[in-house]
Amino acid sequence: MKNVGQFCESGYQRLERKGVSRRDFLKLCTFTCAALGLDLGLAPKIAEAAEKNLFKKPVIWMQGQGCTGCSESLLSSVDPGPEQIILELLSVRYHPTLMAASGDQAVQSLEECIAQGKYILVLEGSIPTADPRYCMVEGKPFLEEFKKAAAKAEIVIAVGSCACFGGIPKAGFTGAVGAQEVLPGVKVVNLPSCPVKPDRLVGLLLYYISQNTLPKLDNLNRPEAYYRFTLHDSCYRRLHYEKGEFLEDWNNPNTLDWCLYHKGCKGQETYTTCAKSWWNDGANFCIYSGSPCAGCSQPEYYEGFAPLSVNPKEGK
Numbered sequence: 001m002k003n004v005g006q007f008c009e010s011g012y013q014r015l016e017r018k019g020v021s022r023r024d025f026l027k028l029c030t031f032t033c034a035a036l037g038l039d040l041g042l043a044p045k046i047a048e049a050a051e052k053n054l055f056k057k058p059v060i061w062m063q064g065q066g067c068t069g070c071s072e073s074l075l076s077s078v079d080p081g082p083e084q085i086i087l088e089l090l091s092v093r094y095h096p097t098l099m100a101a102s103g104d105q106a107v108q109s110l111e112e113c114i115a116q117g118k119y120i121l122v123l124e125g126s127i128p129t130a131d132p133r134y135c136m137v138e139g140k141p142f143l144e145e146f147k148k149a150a151a152k153a154e155i156v157i158a159v160g161s162c163a164c165f166g167g168i169p170k171a172g173f174t175g176a177v178g179a180q181e182v183l184p185g186v187k188v189v190n191l192p193s194c195p196v197k198p199d200r201l202v203g204l205l206l207y208y209i210s211q212n213t214l215p216k217l218d219n220l221n222r223p224e225a226y227y228r229f230t231l232h233d234s235c236y237r238r239l240h241y242e243k244g245e246f247l248e249d250w251n252n253p254n255t256l257d258w259c260l261y262h263k264g265c266k267g268q269e270t271y272t273t274c275a276k277s278w279w280n281d282g283a284n285f286c287i288y289s290g291s292p293c294a295g296c297s298q299p300e301y302y303e304g305f306a307p308l309s310v311n312p313k314e315g316k
């Protein structure tokens, strides 16, 4: 049985109970301010507003054609875990992978939340348009269910390349598209990359909930702060690019940190902060691990950039 005190605790107290200290939370808010180009002095205000409001925000998380990698990405992150922020402070009413309920109970939870309206709708995975049977949810076409949920949402967020622009499924035969294409007239906030970067989702949510508005978006509806510059602009291999030093032979240990352009790197066409904000609490990112950028935050990804091992301009 639940302790009655648990119903009275603030969003922050609930976080603290889960091991996220106030210092960690403030650090996250400061990081969010810095990433979104806000005055760092706003961090305590964002924290205060978020603490008051987060606990009340209902979230519906729908999954179309995808690999569940965006959910996995969120759950694997650390310090303080965005999954702690999202799962403990927001009220996630429906998430096909994470929710304990299943079958009729899960459908009922979804329908009740839709009936109440004013929730945050998150889409992971693409939407098939060639034939509704390519993706069904609870026996109904996913496209219809998604539109129904979007109609009463306060804000729609597409996470990951598939949900934003069609992503990998778009290269197939299902007519896969992103959320914006099936919701004309609705502003969908896009957070592309494969998978979504958890700090971007948490940053966007903290900003929206505390400021009651959206951050500045670019012409692809991506928060400008995260997608203003190309990866090439801040890549640590850039000096080698300028010197014309390109990695050609993976077996030559002397050139392993040279520019990956001749191995198909799409960093010049790809707008992202990947080189500044690494994965898993700064442990690594594609280029540092020796993988050329695949361009996953761009609408061209994957089909338009394939084959990924070929240089986009020189065909090398």
Ligand code: SF4
Residues within 6 Å of the ligand: 231, 232, 235, 236, 237, 238, 239, 241, 258, 259, 260, 261, 265, 266, 267, 268, 287, 293
């Ligand atoms: Fe640019 Fe890619 Fe070379 Fe980095 S590895 S400098 S992003 S081309």
